Amino acid sequence: MITPFAWLSGKIPFFPRLIVRILYTTLDELPQRGSHMDEQVEAAIRAFQNGMPVCLFDSEKREGETDLLFPAQHAKPATMRQLRMDCGGLLFLAIGHEIGELFSLPFLQDLHTQHSLTNQFPVLNHLVTNDLRYDARSAFTLSLNHRETYTGITDHDRALTTQRFALLSAELTEAGITGEDAQVALGKEFRTPGHIPVCRETEGGLTRRQGHTELAVGLARLAGMTPVVIGAEMLQSDGDYALSVEDARTWAEQRGIPFLEGAQLIDALNS
Secondary structure: OOOOOHHHHOOOOOOOHHHHOOOOOOHHHHHHHOOOOOHHHHHHHHHHHOOOOEEEEOOOOOOOOEEEEEEHHHOOHHHHHHHHHHOEEEEEEEEOHHHHHHHOOOOHHHHOOOHHHHHHOOHHHHOOOOOOOOOOOOOEEEEEEEOOOOOOOOHHHHHHHHHHHHHHHHHHHHHOOOHHHHHHHHHHHEEEEEEEEEEEOOOOHHHOOOOHHHHHHHHHHHOOOOOEEEEEEEEOOOOOOEOOHHHHHHHHHHHOOOEEEHHHHHHHHHO
């Protein structure tokens, strides 16, 4: 039997090709599909397919932030360490709408406005999200820990939670398992609350919302991968502001990390 920790020991293949080939395209199809793409987009696709990071700037009209992103299916402790040390912002797991539907994960904003909850916990009425400057809706859903983690906060623990969620999503999708069976499978491996905040893509994706959640899972789909992505916001060294797009671009170039702007990714997805 393969245990959740086997991936750390190198005793099993890192990510079975069968699981990679889900949802939108296959790896074999990507060279043809990408032949007319922006070179930076092609570089980002190659990086993601190899489990490497990509820097993605959303837009000056939104948060004006750059996120460092990794495909979650390739997450290792070193991945979490890099996000924690190089970024400074919140680590989050972006998931596609279809993954949210697979597990029936609620948006916290919807959950916290349920009358049964607000009646029982009136403080929720005072904490309602109605003043976001960059959006009308928060993407956060439940936070998770894998059940074989201890506190869930170490790089090892967060890597296990991140990668197993991506793998489980792919495994269930490949097997056609949905509904309560998918929810039971999720509950066997995960608990909430946890140390991996999850952000769910809005239905309609980038046609309705151009946030980092939608952009991140859009990049994963373009690379033919499970739409589950781990990332973090890049902050200035003093933590007072987001890292400027110019500084983020320079940082990425110095390390050989592909840098994309949201508009480039949207154009590629629409081509």
